[in-house]
Amino acid sequence: MPGLVIRMRRGEGSGHGGWGAVSLGQRRLAGVWHMRAMLDTNLLRCFLAVLEHRKLTTAAEALFLTQPALSKSLRRLEEELGVPLFTRTPTGMVPTSYGIALGRRARLIDLESRQAREELRVLREGGAGSITIGIGPLWSAYGIPEAVTQLVAKRSKMHVRIVSGVLDTLIPQLLKGELDVVCSALDFPDHPELLKRHLFDTVHLMMAHESHPLGQLSHVPPARLLEFPLVGLDKDYAGLDRLEKFFIRNGLQSPGVAIEASSLETLFSLLMAGSCIASVSSQLLGRAAQLNLRPLAVPGELWRFQSGLIYRRATDMDSLAGGAISAIAEQLTEV
Numbered sequence: 177m178p179g180l181v182i183r184m185r186r187g188e189g190s191g192h193g194g195w196g197a198v199s200l201g202q203r204r205l206a207g208v209w210h211m212r213a214m215l216d217t218n219l220l221r222c223f224l225a226v227l228e229h230r231k232l233t234t235a236a237e238a239l240f241l242t243q244p245a246l247s248k249s250l251r252r253l254e255e256e257l258g259v260p261l262f263t264r265t266p267t268g269m270v271p272t273s274y275g276i277a278l279g280r281r282a283r284l285i286d287l288e289s290r291q292a293r294e295e296l297r298v299l300r301e302g303g304a305g306s307i308t309i310g311i312g313p314l315w316s317a318y319g320i321p322e323a324v325t326q327l328v329a330k331r332s333k334m335h336v337r338i339v340s341g342v343l344d345t346l347i348p349q350l351l352k353g354e355l356d357v358v359c360s361a362l363d364f365p366d367h368p369e370l371l372k373r374h375l376f377d378t379v380h381l382m383m384a385h386e387s388h389p390l391g392q393l394s395h396v397p398p399a400r401l402l403e404f405p406l407v408g409l410d411k412d413y414a415g416l417d418r419l420e421k422f423f424i425r426n427g428l429q430s431p432g433v434a435i436e437a438s439s440l441e442t443l444f445s446l447l448m449a450g451s452c453i454a455s456v457s458s459q460l461l462g463r464a465a466q467l468n469l470r471p472l473a474v475p476g477e478l479w480r481f482q483s484g485l486i487y488r489r490a491t492d493m494d495s496l497a498g499g500a501i502s503a504i505a506e507q508l509t510e511v
Contacts, residue, residue, distance in 0.1 A: 287353035
């Protein structure tokens with residue numbers, strides 16, 4: 177499900193309620209110093225580069241190091257930990273069970289180290305902390321605009337950045353630490369590092385322009401949908417899977433997506449052109465009506481699923497990110 181990314185910055189003073197009177201930069205820096213006492217973050221970056229590229233030469237180039245220097249850093253880390261992290265093979269570096277386990281923690285350590293530096297840089301320049309939120313297409317037109325506007329109005333020096341994405345790309349970004357929270361569908365497999373917070377249910381309807389041939393019918397058999405080009409959102413594999421299941425339930429073969437749109441606005445524009453159809457969340461009916469788009473009288477629901485917030489289990493709810501998650505959840509619940 178495509179979405180947006182919101183990057184916000186705020187002050188760390190005691191005048192921001194439950195967002196914490198202690199500087200987030202100070203808390204993160206203390207945590208990083210503690211981690212550095214256990215593991216050198218530079219060694220962890222070398223380890224993560226090898227874990228990602230699986231070849232010493234490629235990893236060394238990415239780090240702007242020589243291969244011997246990278247090999248030396250890996251050996252030093254393995255000596256400090258007392259376990260082998262990789263198995264050297266003719267085709268590349270294969271992580272051991274120890275390497276896989278360390279990889280999960282090392283990413284969080286590296287993330288905290290980078291975020292601590294960024295927090296301190298912004299504070300030094302007179303700004304505040306930052307938070308990044310990924311949201312799907314539904315959220316770009318429902319709930320989030322109002323929620324973010326209120327957050328900006330209440331907190332000075334806040335910077336907001338919005339970027340489109342889909343569920344299949346937002347979750348990997350969240351796991352990598354590139355996002356602090358995702359607002360999207362919750363119907364994906366549970367992950368040990370993630371928590372889900374249900375806010376409301378979403379129902380999808382098939383929609384077209386009011387002048388569409390199917391728009392004039394009081395009953396639209398699912399088979400009639402196969403006669404018209406279907407618009408989907410780019411890389412929305414979860415949505416495509418739901419669509420295929422709908423057609424299978426009705427004894428039909430899914431036609432697939434004829435046109436992929438990069439945004440909700442583009443999808444709506446294609447529907448307004450006349451011949452296309454698309455599945456759209458029921459929460460967007462009001463927005464669609466303004467564009468003369470209407471739901472088709474297809475019997476039953478296309479699909480129903482839970483929507484809400486997704487964030488890392490390790491998120492400190494007293495931190496900037498945790499405070500923003502709580503504030504956005506509260507405002508969206510009131511929508």
